[in-house]
Amino acid sequence: MLHRPCKFANIEDDPKSAGVATFVLQEEFDRYTGYWWCPTAEPTVGGGKVLRILYEENDESEVEIIHVTSPMLETRRTDSFRYPKTGTANPKVTFKLSEISIAADGGILDVVDKELVQPFEVLFEGVEYIARAGWTVEGKYAWAIFLDRSQMRLQIALLPPALFIPVEDDAMDRQQLIDAVPDSVTPLIIYEETTDIWINIHDIFHVFPQTQEDVIEFIFASECKTGFRHLYKITTLLKESRYKRSCGGLPGPNDFLCPIKEELAITSGEWEVLGRHGSNIRVDEAKKMVYFEGTKNSPLEHHLYVVSYESPGEVKRLTDRGFSHSCCVSQNCDMVVCKFSNQKNPHQVSLYKLSGPEDDPTHRSKEFWANILDSAGPLPDYIPPEIFSFESSSGFVLYGMIYKPHNLQPGKKYPAVLFIYGGPQVQLVNNRFKGVKYFRLNTLASLGYVVVVIDNRGSCHRGLKFEGAFKYKMGQIEISDQVEGLQYLASRYEFIDLDRVGIHGWSYGGYLSLVALLQKPDIFKVAVAGAPVTLWLFYDTGYTERYMGHPDQNDQGYYLGSVAMQANKFPSEPNRLLLLHGFLDENVHFAHSSILLSFLVRAGKPYDLQIYPQERHSIRVPESGEHYELHLLYYLQENLGSRMAVLKAVQ
Numbered sequence: 072m073l074h075r076p077c078k079f080a081n082i083e084d085d086p087k088s089a090g091v092a093t094f095v096l097q098e099e100f101d102r103y104t105g106y107w108w109c110p111t112a113e114p115t116v117g118g119g120k121v122l123r124i125l126y127e128e129n130d131e132s133e134v135e136i137i138h139v140t141s142p143m144l145e146t147r148r149t150d151s152f153r154y155p156k157t158g159t160a161n162p163k164v165t166f167k168l169s170e171i172s173i174a175a176d177g178g179i180l181d182v183v184d185k186e187l188v189q190p191f192e193v194l195f196e197g198v199e200y201i202a203r204a205g206w207t208v209e210g211k212y213a214w215a216i217f218l219d220r221s222q223m224r225l226q227i228a229l230l231p232p233a234l235f236i237p238v239e240d241d242a243m244d245r246q247q248l249i250d251a252v253p254d255s256v257t258p259l260i261i262y263e264e265t266t267d268i269w270i271n272i273h274d275i276f277h278v279f280p281q282t283q284e285d286v287i288e289f290i291f292a293s294e295c296k297t298g299f300r301h302l303y304k305i306t307t308l309l310k311e312s313r314y315k316r317s318c319g320g321l322p323g324p325n326d327f328l329c330p331i332k333e334e335l336a337i338t339s340g341e342w343e344v345l346g347r348h349g350s351n352i353r354v355d356e357a358k359k360m361v362y363f364e365g366t367k368n369s370p371l372e373h374h375l376y377v378v379s380y381e382s383p384g385e386v387k388r389l390t391d392r393g394f395s396h397s398c399c400v401s402q403n404c405d406m407v408v409c410k411f412s413n414q415k416n417p418h419q420v421s422l423y424k425l426s427g428p429e430d431d432p433t434h435r436s437k438e439f440w441a442n443i444l445d446s447a448g449p450l451p452d453y454i455p456p457e458i459f460s461f462e463s464s465s466g467f468v469l470y471g472m473i474y475k476p477h478n479l480q481p482g483k484k485y486p487a488v489l490f491i492y493g494g495p496q497v498q499l500v501n502n503r504f505k506g507v508k509y510f511r512l513n514t515l516a517s518l519g520y521v522v523v524v525i526d527n528r529g530s531c532h533r534g535l536k537f538e539g540a541f542k543y544k545m546g547q548i549e550i551s552d553q554v555e556g557l558q559y560l561a562s563r564y565e566f567i568d569l570d571r572v573g574i575h576g577w578s579y580g581g582y583l584s585l586v587a588l589l590q591k592p593d594i595f596k597v598a599v600a601g602a603p604v605t606l607w608l609f610y611d612t613g614y615t616e617r618y619m620g621h622p623d624q625n626d627q628g629y630y631l632g633s634v635a636m637q638a639n640k641f642p643s644e645p646n647r648l649l650l651l652h653g654f655l656d657e658n659v660h661f662a663h664s665s666i667l668l669s670f671l672v673r674a675g676k677p678y679d680l681q682i683y684p685q686e687r688h689s690i691r692v693p694e695s696g697e698h699y700e701l702h703l704l705y706y707l708q709e710n711l712g713s714r715m716a717v718l719k720a721v722q
Contacts, residue, residue, distance in 0.1 A: 086132040086153070093129050093162050095155060098658065099613035100202050100272050101347070105129075109232075111210030118175035123232060125213045127201055128167050133160035139655055152657070157608060157615035158622040164201055165191035166215070168235040185235035188252050193321055195228070195258070200613065202272045207287075208280050212259075218270060222617045225270045227262040227291070228327070229309075234258065254315045260328045261287055261307040266295045268539035269617045271496075273300070273346030275363075277354045285309045290337070290354060290361060290380060292346050298535045300344050302337035302352070302361065304380050337383045342366045343532060345373060347496065353400035354380070360432050362400045362407075368392060370532050371458065371470060371501045375400075375407065377432045385433050389425075395503045400425070407437060412446070412504035414455040419446035453506050453513050456524070461559045463552055465528060467537055470500040471556050474512050474522035479566060486571035486711040487521040489557065489587075489595075493529060493549045494579030495538055495618060500526045511700060518704070519712060521567050523560060527552035543625050545607070545618055546586045546632040553587065554594060569594070571711045575703065577601035578659060578688065581651070585634045585667075592642045597710045599703060601651040602659045602688055605635040605667040609660065635663075638670035645677040646710045651699065653686030679706070 090106040097103055109123035134153040155161050166187060172180040187194060199220035206213050212229040233256045236248040264270070275292035287307050294300045307329050314326040338344055344352075345364040350373075353362040359381040364373050367386060374390045375398040390396045394411040401407065405425055412418040423437035456472035463469050476485045490512055492499055506513060512522045526533075527549045528540035541548050553574075561567045574584045574595050581603030588598035607615050607629050608622060622629050630636050641648060652664045664680075671678050681702055683695045690696045 083136065083151075086134070087128065087130050089128045089167070090126040091129075092127075093131065094153065095161065095611050095613040096200065096202075099611065099617070100200065101274075102201075102203060107205050107213070109206050109210045109213070110208060112173075113210075115172065119180065120173050122171040122173060123210070124169045124171070125204060125206070125230075126167055126169065127204070128165050129162040130164075131162045134162055135159060137660065139657065139660070150655070150657070154660075155612045157610055157612050157619070159612065161199060161220075161612055163192075166201075166204075166213075166230065166235075167238075168213075168232060184238045186238050188234055188236050188249055188256075189316070194327075195226075196322075196324055197224070198226070203274070203276065205276075207278050211281065214276075214278065216272070216276065218272070220612075220616065221620070222269045222613075223267065224265045225263065225295075226260050227276070227289075229259040229261055229287070231256055250317070252316070254317050255311055257312040257314065257316075257322075258327045259309055259312075261289070261309070262291060262305060262331070263328060264293055264295045266535070268535050268542055270295065271300075271347065271535075271538075274351045275302070275344070275346040277352060277361075279356065286332070290352065292344055292352075294343070294535045296336075297339065299341055300346060301339055302344055302363065302378075302380070304333075304335040304337055305331060306333040308332050335380075335383065337361065337378060337380050338363075338365070338386060340367065341534065342370070343534065345532070347531070350397075353402075353404055355404035358404070358429050358432075360404070360435070362389075362398075362404065364396070364398060366532055369502075371395070373397065373501075375409070377435050379432050387433050387435055389435065389437050393502070395501055406440070408443065413502050414458070414504065415449050417447045417450070417504045417506065418444070420444035450506055452517070453510075454516065456505065456512070456522070458500065458502070459560070461556065463528075463555050465540070465548075465552070467528060467533075469525060469527065469552055469556060471523060471525035471560075472500050472505075473524075473560060473564075474516040474520075475564075476519045476521060476566070477517045483566060484568035484571075485519055485521050485566050486573070486707075487523060487557070487567050487569070488515055488707060488711070489553060489572065489574040490522060490524050490580075491553065491574055491576040491583050491587075492578070492580040493527050493553070493576070493583045495529055496531050497579075498526055498530050498532045499524050511703070514704070515707070518708070520707070521560075521564075523557060525553050525556040527556075542618065543620055543628045544632065545628070546582070546634070547628075549583055550587045550590050553583075554591060557594070571596060573597035573599065573707055573711050575599040575601070575707075577651075579604070581659075582634070585648075588642065588648060589634055589637060589640045592647075597647055597649070597707065599649045599651065599706060602653060602656055603634070603650070603663060603667075604659055605663040606633045608633070609663055609666070635667045635670050638667060638676060639674040641671065641674070641676045641678075643676060646679070648677070649679040649681065649706050651681045651683070651702075653683045653688060653690065655684075655686060656688045658688040 092102050092105045106126035112120035131153040134155045137154040140149045168185040170183045197219045198217040200218040203216040217226045239245040277290040279288040310329050314322040350364045361380045362377050372395045376386050378386045394413045396411040399408045410420045420443040422440040424440050427435040456474045460470045515522050574587045576584045581600040584598040584600040587595045
């Protein structure tokens with residue numbers, strides 16, 4: 072949730088864009104490009120060739136324009152961008168194709184822009200998002216992964232270049248071009264899946280070279296079949312559509328759907344193959360093996376594995392236990408770069424050579440080759456957290472981390488701070504080094520705080536049922552998991568003072584900090600909420616509707632999940648709520664804090680507010696970061712702990 076939206080020179084007069092991903096696709100689907108080069112060139116007479124670029128075109132004329140004005144007098148300006156709020160119109164999307172004719176000497180002879188033979192919404196009824204796109208290795212087909220608006224149906228489509236015709240303004244010429252396209256040229260839906268939770272988009276899609284004209288084989292990862300993301304080798308028959316364009320009428324919803332001949336599970340079990348946040352697979356077609364990252368050994372550690380995709384059997388782990396890894400296998404599958412760390416040791420990056428029998432993945436191994444970055448080893452004055460787990464009343468085992476106060480004194484009670492994110496697609500508790508991004512947690516522990524981090528239901532890498540527990544009800548279950556974890560720790564450690572508990576988070580964590588104070592004011596004395604969502608109707612379509620559904624179908628869920636609508640439930644005592652927000656926040660707009668403050672004032676509820684005039688959703692200016700860290704410490708010390716400890720630390 073950190074990417075700036077696309078901006079245009081005159082956004083009101085020119086709502087169209089081409090070749091770029093719109094805000095929601097970048098922000099909520101991790102797609103950052105809108106054009107895809109065909110990997111092969113078509114030769115022409117005379118030694119020339121034709122290059123092709125598939126690109127998306129977006130029409131945002133029905134999408135609301137948001138204006139964000141900088142309050143700084145010396146740099147006063149207004150940024151305007153299109154932002155589709157939940158329940159409102161998304162950009163209208165379509166595919167186009169550019170064909171560039173190149174002469175034998177490399178000069179450009181001609182460029183022809185092409186459009187689909189029928190409108191996108193006719194060919195792909197119900198498709199709202201183009202989640203991914205690309206080309207098959209031979210360049211015979213472009214491919215695209217589509218989602219409907221509810222994000223509960225996914226389709227993979229093949230698009231032959233012949234499906235595109237030159238863009239023509241003259242209606243008669245256009246009709247002649249349409250008539251020239253044979254009925255046999257249609258999109259081909261080679262895979263479809265549905266779920267009653269939601270579909271998490273990932274980057275795992277590998278298409279094999281075609282060996283038969285009417286068959287295509289590919290590896291895809293799915294959570295929908297078992298509830299855990301696993302790899303499948305799928306063989307689909309490319310069957311000609313029943314729909315005949317020349318006969319008139321519109322295609323039916325299943326007219327382009329091709330039959331699946333075989334679906335082979337490559338991996339299985341109650342763990343998941345990683346496919347988000349940069350994780351992908353590497354397929355060794357010569358040895359019939361696939362390398363992937365997963366959580367087979369522990370949900371707290373990421374490892375590199377290899378397995379045969381031709382005759383799946385035992386999955387072989389290639390990385391060492393006791394660390395969490397992020398790996399990149401070379402294109403030839405003979406080398407691998409591993410970045411790894413654990414709670415005690417900062418990141419190290421090493422290069423390894425992959426070796427072993429060519430036909431047996433269970434005997435594959437890695438051989439150390441070189442260090443790229445040595446680990447700094449345990450840092451002075453840094454005490455890593457301890458990982459704990461407990462079985463919650465929901466039936467799930469929940470994981471957490473506890474930073475114990477440094478120099479614990481027997482019989483003394485210490486205030487606690489719950490550091491929280493708690494939203495989807497994020498896992499805070501794992502066996503990775505936490506001393507860089509979350510060094511403030513160690514600082515708080517050194518100042519005499521118990522710092523607790525818990526991954527509640529809704530966080531990732533635990534399967535779709537675990538993640539989907541708050542479907543339609545964001546904000547209604549997360550805090551109960553957090554409180555259970557806090558009470559579990561208090562039953563084990565007498566030094567935790569449950570009368571002095573604070574909570575802090577940013578973005579979704581800021582939202583849950585507000586929820587915690589609203590729902591459990593008897594437990595949480597102080598909440599420090601950074602850039603919080605306060606009204607789900609103000610947030611974007613792609614994220615909000617995935618988890619909460621369309622607002623027209625979930626009015627109660629939107630109300631109960633929006634803290635601004637329940638401002639009267641906040642405590643009436645002062646010094647219990649601190650709001651932090653960047654004034655230029657392009658993601659969770661400052662309007663979220665503004666509307667909450669309006670309702671708090673109306674309800675006569677006290678609050679403290681810290682605005683960062685030059686900041687967006689994440690704090691980037693060093694001076695702002697320093698101010699935020701110190702202000703957080705002072706606020707907690709003022710209202711939970713002793714001011715003397717922080718004064719001593721600052722000096």
